[in-house]
Amino acid sequence: MIEQAILKINSNAQFSVENDDIDKITWLNGTTPISKADIQAQFTAVEFDWAMKTLREKRDNLLAETDFYSLSDVTMSDNMKTYRQSLRDITNGVTTVDEVNAVSWPTKP
Numbered sequence: 001m002i003e004q005a006i007l008k009i010n011s012n013a014q015f016s017v018e019n020d021d022i023d024k025i026t027w028l029n030g031t032t033p034i035s036k037a038d039i040q041a042q043f044t045a046v047e048f049d050w051a052m053k054t055l056r057e058k059r060d061n062l063l064a065e066t067d068f069y070s071l072s073d074v075t076m077s078d079n080m081k082t083y084r085q086s087l088r089d090i091t092n093g094v095t096t097v098d099e100v101n102a103v104s105w106p107t108k109p
Contacts, residue, residue, distance in 0.1 A: 004049070005042035009034050044097075051100040052091065059087050066108070079109035 002017050002025070014031045018024035022040070027033045066084055069076045076084075086106040094100055 001043060001046050002039060004046040005039045006034060008042045008045060009038060047097050048095075048100070051097045052094070055091060055094070055100050055103060059090050062105075062108070063087050077109065083107075083109055 002020055002022055003015075006013050006015060006025075010031070012031075013034070014028040016026045016028065018026075022036050025033075063084060066080060068074060069080050069084075083106050090103060090105070094103065
């Protein structure tokens with residue numbers, strides 16, 4: 001998590017971290033050190049990014065399972081259209097890890 005937090009602050013930072021320990025960061029190639037407080041302040045954003053990545057992966061897999069319904073030689077039912085749209089909309093308005101964890105998945109028709 002430390003690495004991702006640093007890169008959120010400075011995407012060009014060059015550093016190494018020993019044993020995922022915030023007290024064991026070595027700044028490389030002239031990278032300006034970032035304070036521990038600033039790094040820790042990014043932890044919530046990093047956790048949210050991970051949660052959203054997982055949510056999108058599950059959503060994308062569920063959409064992929066029904067992609068064949070969207071082929072030109074298949075008639076997609078209204079229920080399936082609604083289901084697929086609900087999956088595409090599942091990330092709308094989600095802004096916290098708690099909201100990600102509380103997502104209610106639509107039922108596949």
